[in-house]
Amino acid sequence: MNSQRYIYPYPHPAVTTDVVLFTIQMDTLSVLLIERKNPPFQGMWALPGGFLDIAEDLESCAKRELQEETGIKGIYLEQLGTFGAPQRDPRERVISVTYFALSPSDHLCPRASSDAAEAAWFPINELPELAFDHAQIISLARQRLIAKLGYSTIAFQMLPETFTLSQLQSVYEVLLNEALDKRNFRKAILARNIIRETGETARHGNHRPAKIYQVLNPRQVEIIK
Amino acid sequence: MNSQRYIYPYPHPAVTTDVVLFTIQMDTLSVLLIERKNPPFQGMWALPGGFLDIAEDLESCAKRELQEETGIKGIYLEQLGTFGAPQRDPRERVISVTYFALSPSDHLCPRASSDAAEAAWFPINELPELAFDHAQIISLARQRLIAKLGYSTIAFQMLPETFTLSQLQSVYEVLLNEALDKRNFRKAILARNIIRETGETARHGNHRPAKIYQVLNPRQVEIIK
DNA sequence: TCAAAAGTGTTAGGCTTACACCCATGC
DNA sequence: GCATGGGTGTAAGCCTAACACTTTTGA
Numbered sequence: 001m002n003s004q005r006y007i008y009p010y011p012h013p014a015v016t017t018d019v020v021l022f023t024i025q026m027d028t029l030s031v032l033l034i035e036r037k038n039p040p041f042q043g044m045w046a047l048p049g050g051f052l053d054i055a056e057d058l059e060s061c062a063k064r065e066l067q068e069e070t071g072i073k074g075i076y077l078e079q080l081g082t083f084g085a086p087q088r089d090p091r092e093r094v095i096s097v098t099y100f101a102l103s104p105s106d107h108l109c110p111r112a113s114s115d116a117a118e119a120a121w122f123p124i125n126e127l128p129e130l131a132f133d134h135a136q137i138i139s140l141a142r143q144r145l146i147a148k149l150g151y152s153t154i155a156f157q158m159l160p161e162t163f164t165l166s167q168l169q170s171v172y173e174v175l176l177n178e179a180l181d182k183r184n185f186r187k188a189i190l191a192r193n194i195i196r197e198t199g200e201t202a203r204h205g206n207h208r209p210a211k212i213y214q215v216l217n218p219r220q221v222e223i224i225k
Numbered sequence: 226m227n228s229q230r231y232i233y234p235y236p237h238p239a240v241t242t243d244v245v246l247f248t249i250q251m252d253t254l255s256v257l258l259i260e261r262k263n264p265p266f267q268g269m270w271a272l273p274g275g276f277l278d279i280a281e282d283l284e285s286c287a288k289r290e291l292q293e294e295t296g297i298k299g300i301y302l303e304q305l306g307t308f309g310a311p312q313r314d315p316r317e318r319v320i321s322v323t324y325f326a327l328s329p330s331d332h333l334c335p336r337a338s339s340d341a342a343e344a345a346w347f348p349i350n351e352l353p354e355l356a357f358d359h360a361q362i363i364s365l366a367r368q369r370l371i372a373k374l375g376y377s378t379i380a381f382q383m384l385p386e387t388f389t390l391s392q393l394q395s396v397y398e399v400l401l402n403e404a405l406d407k408r409n410f411r412k413a414i415l416a417r418n419i420i421r422e423t424g425e426t427a428r429h430g431n432h433r434p435a436k437i438y439q440v441l442n443p444r445q446v447e448i449i450k
Numbered sequence: 451t452c453a454a455a456a457g458t459g460t461t462a463g464g465c466t467t468a469c470a471c472c473c474a475t476g477c
Numbered sequence: 478g479c480a481t482g483g484g485t486g487t488a489a490g491c492c493t494a495a496c497a498c499t500t501t502t503g504a
Contacts, residue, residue, distance in 0.1 A: 005232050011279040012237035015309075015320050054236035054318050058309040082307045082322045084240075084283040093279050095240050095320070097307045166483070183485070184467065206476035207482040391456075408458070409494065431503030432455040 013084070013093035017062040018049030018134065020080065020100040020141035021072065023121065024158055024174050030121040031138055032103075033128070034069050040090045041131030047138070048119070049096065062099045070119045076157040076221060077101045080141050088133050096132075100141040102157035149175055153194055153222045156215045164202055164210035165189065192224055238309070238318035242287040243274030243359065245305065245325040245366035246297065248346065249383055249399050255346040256363055257328075258353070259294050265315050266356030272363070273344070274321065287324045295344045301382040301446060302326045305366050313358050321357075325366040327382035374400055378419055378447045381440045389427055389435035390414065417449055 021032040033045040048069040052061045059077055067073045077099045084095040122128065124142060127135065148154045155171045156163075169185050189195065194216055201209035246257040258270040275290040277283065284302055292298045302324045309320040347353065349367060352360065373379045380396045381388075394410050414420065420438045428434035 005234065006236045008231045008233075008237070008239075009229075010276070011231045012233070013240050013277065013279065014233075015238050015240065051235070052238065052309075052320075054238065055311050057311060058307065058320070079306055081304055082283065084277075084322070086280050086282060095277075095283070095322070097309070097320070164483085181468070182483085183469085186484080187486095188466090203475070205481070207480080208474035208484075210483055389456085406495070407456085408496085411457080412459095413493090428502070430455070431453070431501095433457075433501035435456055 011093075013095050014089075015052040016049055016094055016096045017052060017058060017065060018047040018096050018098045018137060019062050019066050019077070020047060020098065020138050021066065021070075021075070021103055022100070022124075022141070022145060022158070023103045023105050024171060025105055025121055025123075027170065027174055028123045028125075029142075029174055030123050031127065032070060032072075033120060033122055033130075035118040035120075036131055044131045045122070045128045046131035047098075047134045049098075052097075058097050059099070062097075066101070072103060075101050075103050076154075076219075078221070080137070080144060083133055083137060085133065096137075098137050098141070100144060102145070102154065104158055104160045146175055148221075151223060151225060153215065153217075153220075153224060156195075156218075157221065161218060162198055162200070162212045162214045164212060166210060168213075194222070194224070236318075238320050239314075240277040241274055241319055241321045242277060242283060242290060243272040243321050243323045243362060244287050244291050244302070245272060245323065245363050246291065246295075246300070246328055247325070247349075247366070247370060247383070248328045248330050249396060250330055250346055250348075252395065252399055253348045253350075254367075254399055255348050256352065257295060257297075258345060258347055258355070260343040260345075261356055269356045270347070270353045271356035272323075272359045274323075277322075283322050284324070287322075291326070297328060300326050300328050301379075301444075303446070305362070305369060308358055308362060310358065321362075323362050323366070325369060327370070327379065329383055329385045371400055373446075376448060376450060378440065378442075378445075378449060381420075381443075382446065386443060387423055387425070387437045387439045389437060391435060393438075419447070419449070 023030055023032070032048060034048050036042055036044055036046050048066050049062070050065040050069075052058065056064070059079070062077055063073065078101070080098040080100045082095060082097045086093060088094060088096070124138070127138065130138070145154070149172065155168065155175070158171050159167055165186055168189065169180055169182065172185070173180055195213045196216060198212045198214050200212040202212055203209035248255055248257070257273060259273050261267055261269055261271050273291050273294040274287070275294075277286045281289070284304070287302055288298065303326070305323040305325045307320060307322045311318060313319060313321070349363070352363065355363070370379070374397065380393065380400070383396050384392055390411055393414065394405055394407065397410070398405055418441070420440050423437045423439050425437040426434035427437055
């Protein structure tokens with residue numbers, strides 16, 4: 001099919017993108033992985049990602065690979081870092097530009113596809129053995145995510161468009177791995193003027209209904225304070 | 226000399242590294258640039274950098290190119306981000322992995338070399354027109370540098386091994402572009418327990434000599450608070 | 451003795467943290 | 478009416494920010 005050959009006067013590395021996609025499931029921070037169906041590392045789990053098309057933007061590549069391999073699209077992506085240790089891929093020299101991404105927990109239907117045997121969520125503390133240097137990439141992504149909680153509106157990317165303050169607090173508690181005071185949390189969030197009441201309430205369960213909020217600037221992550 | 230050809234079954238981009246090297250000269254934040262002596266952008270100024278050797282680590286490449294083009298070595302480097310817009314280089318698809326770096330102002334003797342017509346420091350607010358997307362890269366580097374001032378020990382990378390508190394304060398003032406209160410600044414720095422007195426004093430000029438300090442962990446940038 | 455930069459504490463106000471009870475609903 | 482999570486205010490302490498004068502030296 002493609003018998004063309006691409007010729008250069010000096011050696012070129014391959015470039016890939018990989019995405020660390022986080023979500024929270026059952027109060028647990030989880031990462032999306034795909035099972036590799038081809039060598040190298042056949043049968044092992046890896047981050048969704050793949051080779052950059054020659055005319056394609058880096059972030060577009062990350063989004064495309066994520067959608068091809070898992071069916072997930074339309075989410076927040078941020079560049080994490082670039083990994084290029086000379087032997088990180090046994091096939092050839094590969095430079096991987098990595099992104100991290102967050103998904104609300106109600107978007108959760110990764111599907112297997114042509115490039116991946118299977119896609120599945122793994123709790124961050126129960127990761128399988130990972131292909132390439134992907135364990136290191138996930139570790140960096142987690143650090144960054146937690147750091148950004150403190151000075152950005154990134155947490156909202158893990159919630160649906162509308163949410164209750166309890167849901168928001170739960171996101172912070174899971175990521176920070178500590179309990180927060182309800183009154184102080186609400187005071188701090190409301191003082192930032194980044195969310196507003198929708199006027200709706202959620203009556204789920206045998207207790208008082210919760211006010212439903214939404215972010216003022218939904219599709220963007222802002223730096224605060 | 227090199228008539229070899231490198232052949233791949235699908236197109237590969239080229240990968241470069243570029244370095245944004247900052248220093249402070251005469252109370253002004255400055256960036257090191259080189260004048261391009263070859264096309265594209267011949268005669269324009271650009272960041273020091275160049276193509277990745279196929280078996281070379283990314284950071285090693287950045288350090289090597291910096292040394293080759295400017296003679297500067299042994300400084301702190303941190304990955305900044307990767308730039309890969311499809312048309313950013315008119316020759317071929319080029320992905321640039323960028324680093325930012327800081328140098329004490331007493332290291333300042335960039336020299337021209339084989340790859341660059343000339344190397345020179347430019348005040349950040351008086352940059353010439355720049356090749357490629359290098360203006361954007363410098364802008365990002367500056368933001369990162371200023372952000373890291375607040376939560377890391379990065380400022381010490383702009384000073385020699387030993388320094389006075391006034392010198393340190395001057396670094397912060399130049400980067401933040403605002404005057405700081407001397408007493409509050411000293412209190413805050415000393416409270417962090419990251420520097421110690423050497424016992425020496427600097428008697429430069431007709432005024433009281435300043436105590437000389439040094440960083441406890443010199444060669445590393447730490448995240449604080 | 452004068453000029454120049456080094457060095458040094460205190461106070462007020464704001465922000466952070468700790469803490470406990472009533473409310474609205476479903477069963 | 479009771480169990481469940483939703484919703485609310487205050488007080489103490491800590492941290493931040495404002496502020497001025499004395500010290501040491503070289504000329």
